[in-house]
Amino acid sequence: MSRRIAIVLFNLGGPDNPDAIRPFLFNLFADPAIIRLPNPLRVILAWAIARKRTRVAKDIYAEIGGGSPLLPNTEAQARALEAELADLGEVKAFIAMRYWHPMSQETAMLVKDFAPDEVILLPLYPQFSTTTTGSSMRVWRDACRIARLDVPTRAVCCYPTESRFIAAMAAGLRAAHAEAAAHGRPRVLFSAHGLPEKIVKAGDPYQWQCERTAAALAEASGIPDLDWVSTYQSRVGRLKWIEPSTEAVIHEAAHAGRPIVVVPIAFVSEHSETLVELDIEYRKLADEGGAPCYLRVPTVGADEGFIAGLADLVRAGHRRGSTCEAGDGGRICPAAFSGCPSKAA
Ligand SMILES: C=CC1=C(C)c2cc3[nH]c(cc4nc(cc5[nH]c(cc1n2)c(C)c5CCC(=O)O)C(CCC(=O)O)=C4C)c(C)c3C=C
Numbered sequence: 001m002s003r004r005i006a007i008v009l010f011n012l013g014g015p016d017n018p019d020a021i022r023p024f025l026f027n028l029f030a031d032p033a034i035i036r037l038p039n040p041l042r043v044i045l046a047w048a049i050a051r052k053r054t055r056v057a058k059d060i061y062a063e064i065g066g067g068s069p070l071l072p073n074t075e076a077q078a079r080a081l082e083a084e085l086a087d088l089g090e091v092k093a094f095i096a097m098r099y100w101h102p103m104s105q106e107t108a109m110l111v112k113d114f115a116p117d118e119v120i121l122l123p124l125y126p127q128f129s130t131t132t133t134g135s136s137m138r139v140w141r142d143a144c145r146i147a148r149l150d151v152p153t154r155a156v157c158c159y160p161t162e163s164r165f166i167a168a169m170a171a172g173l174r175a176a177h178a179e180a181a182a183h184g185r186p187r188v189l190f191s192a193h194g195l196p197e198k199i200v201k202a203g204d205p206y207q208w209q210c211e212r213t214a215a216a217l218a219e220a221s222g223i224p225d226l227d228w229v230s231t232y233q234s235r236v237g238r239l240k241w242i243e244p245s246t247e248a249v250i251h252e253a254a255h256a257g258r259p260i261v262v263v264p265i266a267f268v269s270e271h272s273e274t275l276v277e278l279d280i281e282y283r284k285l286a287d288e289g290g291a292p293c294y295l296r297v298p299t300v301g302a303d304e305g306f307i308a309g310l311a312d313l314v315r316a317g318h319r320r321g322s323t324c325e326a327g328d329g330g331r332i333c334p335a336a337f338s339g340c341p342s343k344a345a
């Protein structure tokens with residue numbers, strides 16, 4: 001009989017309509033991985049921040065029809081991955097979003113109904129952060145307990161330099177760079193979602209992994225003398241976030257009259273942070289600063305090579321247990337390894 005394998009794709013989730021924005025933001029700020037305060041303080045603060053942020057967020061999501069396309073885009077990746085892995089057995093890819101539906105508890109019930117022989121957790125975050133993959137793994141474990149889902153589970157923690165992910169992004173970079181080069185020497189920004197600096201100082205490996213992705217991508221592009229820099233976008237709140245900010249570097253490059261190419265390296269599909277922040281807000285900044293050209297490289301989405309790379313990670317997890325593509329003594333994903341549910345099959 002063929003093996004039944006459930007793949008659980010982790011992503012952040014996004015509000016699917018304007019009324020979902022406030023509860024989505026509440027869920028985000030109530031996460032102890034995001035706001036590191038004890039309860040009831042955290043929940044009170046989450047309620048207040050969500051209330052205040054809702055106005056800004058409604059304007060953001062209004063630019064893309066009032067809701068996030070993250071779920072349909074993740075569903076397309078799920079279907080592509082199932083097709084790519086059909087030879088392993090009966091493979092079904094489920095989606096567990098962290099802050100909006102379908103969330104881990106709903107998904108754990110669906111996985112239980114599927115009755116798999118094995119579960120493989122696969123974050124749609126190439127770089128590990130305690131705020132994203134770490135947080136999703138923690139709630140997945142709780143959801144499994146509640147759903148009484150007790151199946152051998154393996155986890156992929158991260159894949160910051162996975163060769164086919166990098167190759168797919170490099171192809172997009174080469175195309176944008178060639179177009180921008182008609183206007184002068186392009187300034188290339190490898191832009192990742194930022195984090196409060198204190199989370200990185202507490203040991204989160206995300207920034208270090210983002211820099212490895214950027215370096216791998218610069219190298220794989222094969223563009224001689226590429227002028228690139230790692231930057232961080234999407235700052236919210238009053239804390240100090242990691243630098244340099246994507247906005248500041250765009251401002252500087254635009255005022256220097258340079259063509260600008262922005263490559264989102266921590267997102268693997270399109271949503272508000274790419275379609276609004278990068279394509280509308282930062283483009284405006286570049287135009288106003290006088291940049292002769294502003295191009296944003298698309299995310300990999302359901303690109304054939306990228307999906308094949310994810311499939312390789314699943315196959316490695318299927319064979320060996322918890323996988324770490326770098327395998328460098330734990331530096332790359334310490335939290336994932338001490339925390340991810342992993343049972344010998
Ligand atoms: C690499 C991925 C991400 C990290 C790391 C991350 C950390 C992080 N995010 C916030 C606050 C917000 N993020 C918001 C949207 C959002 N964030 C990510 C990814 C990462 N976040 C994605 C993919 C999205 C888009 C969701 C969608 O539109 O579908 C938002 C909501 C939008 C807004 O109001 O700007 C907030 C708020 C914090 C505080 C944080 C780390 C501490």
Ligand SMILES: [Fe+2]
Pocket residue numbers: 193234
């Ligand atoms: Fe975010």
Ligand SMILES: [Fe+2]
Pocket residue numbers: 157158159323324325326327332333
């Ligand atoms: Fe790893």
